[in-house]
Amino acid sequence: MSAPTGAGPASAGYGRVFAVPEFRAVFAAHVLSMLGVIVSEIALSVLVYDLTRSPLLSALTFALGFLPYAVGGTLLAPVADRFPARGVLVGCDVVCAGCVALMTVPGTGIGLLLALRCALAVVSPVFSGTRMATLADVLGDGDLFVLGRSLLRIVAQSALLVGYGLGGLLLTAVSPRHALLITVGTFLASAALLRCGTRHRPARTRRGADTPPGPRALPTDRRVRVLLLMFWIPSAFSVVPEALAAPYADELGSGSVGLGLLMCALPVGTVAGELFAGARLGPKARERIALPLLCLTLLPYLGYALRPGLAASLVLLLLSGAGSAYTLGLDQWFVRAVPRELRGRAMTVLQAGLMTVQGVGMVLTGVAAQTVGLRTAVAGAGVTGVLCCCGLAMAARATEKEPGAEKRPKAETGLPGI
Known part of the structure; x- marks a missing residue:
């Protein structure tokens, strides 16, 4: 097959x-x-x-x-x-x-x-x-x-x-x-x-193989490091509205209903974006839109500077969530770049990094909101996040032509083990 x-x-x-x-x-x-x-x-x-x-x-x-x-x-x-x-x-x-x-x-x-x-x-x-x-x-x-x-x-x-x-x-x-x-x-x-x-x-990997533990076992080429950062950095910024949802709903006077809607908007947008990209776009199209979406996914957070109400805030969060469809193209690049014998630990490090940066992002969000206010904290996360994502996109472009970056494994043309 x-x-x-x-x-x-x-x-x-x-x-x-x-x-x-x-x-x-x-x-x-x-x-x-x-x-x-x-x-x-x-x-x-x-x-x-x-x-x-x-x-x-x-x-x-x-x-x-x-x-x-x-x-x-x-x-x-x-x-x-x-x-x-x-x-x-x-x-x-x-x-x-x-x-x-x-x-x-x-x-x-x-x-x-x-x-x-x-x-x-x-x-x-x-x-x-x-x-x-x-x-x-x-x-x-x-x-x-x-x-x-x-x-x-x-x-x-x-x-x-x-x-x-x-x-x-x-x-x-x-x-x-x-x-x-x-x-x-x-x-x-x-x-x-x-x-x-x-x-x-x-x-x-053989149990006695001479490979260092944890992240140090991953390839040292820039391509893999950049791809990991492309997963992690946007996630650190994307959690900002979620971390501030309760005080923001209170500031809007929308109560528990508003809080529930604010908590749901980002995941709903994420699911919608992934379903559309997965069901309606082919693999080449998903890879083509990955970097533009990466640069745009945090852009809606800048709208918080305009002091939006509940409805406008929900639209901004839905749009940002939909932009996370860039991960479909990123998944393909990552599995292509990591050797099979290191794939398990690479995925483990990827998942651990995602959760860690989200936790750190939530803590820093609280500090920022306490210092500059809720809306400024979200808008500031949008500005900083967009700049970081644009830098990562440029780094990804620079590394995609390096040796091995575009090498496709033989398994791509078949389904081993079925």
Whole structure:
């Protein structure tokens, strides 16, 4: 079975991705894992607050979902390549299920609850990176990989929209510890799907291979470094309106309804942009628009300088979210630039970096808003972000003709392992 490589409509739809049985298993497992993560975050936050009545500790529970990512991505990245991918994925799900199961034990102290939350966050980048690298094995290195990765991102964004609402409703019916038990079930179901629905593949790198750990094992050429920054830098700026949504809604006088709309607008725009680019554009077109969209995606934030109302703010956020469709072209460049034997750790470092810069971005956003005000902070993030993105686009242009930058792996013309 071979993958068409043309740019016509036949190559641009998501339906071909679901025709691959292994992808269906990975996709279903991803949905279950996302639901498990979101429900556990809500339930654990409520549980910590019920036990301590401390808003600080409840907020810290959420923050711990970001901070340990850098540790896991740096120290555990080699695991993604030095062990068979299926075993790593199943093992991560089982570890997560075990950690959450311990949270449900009556009498578990706050310190242990937070430590278990950290353990989940340390394991998460290894799981995400291994899964992304496995996608390239399942779907090939070409257009199907880009569409498959796009679908997983769409699930993640949609889960943010739906999952928190469903999690809140769930907690009106059951206690936080019972909600955590449901999470244990979702992680175990994900592990079962991956174990039974994907085939065994050997490790990409021999365990005794002479490769340095973590990010230092990645290629030292400028192309890979620039591509990583093209994922990370826009994300650091894009979280600014989300981090300021609550005080901004209060300033607008729009209440909880306005807050909900402001939190939803960016992910809705992201999902819409990815769906359009994935379903209506071919691979060549997606690569052509990647750099222009990169330069434009943060431009709507400048509109905050005009003191927009709720409706105008929602439009600005929708437009910015839609611009993130540049990542489809970027995905193709990244998988093409990284050697297969380093792909697992490269994806792990990529995911860890994304979460880390978003956490740092949120902290710096709070400092900026406290100093210069809400609207100025968002508009300033737009100006700085656009300048950074334009610089990255120029760097990408400069590196695309370097040796190996445009080399296409043989796997792009077929689907290995199907």
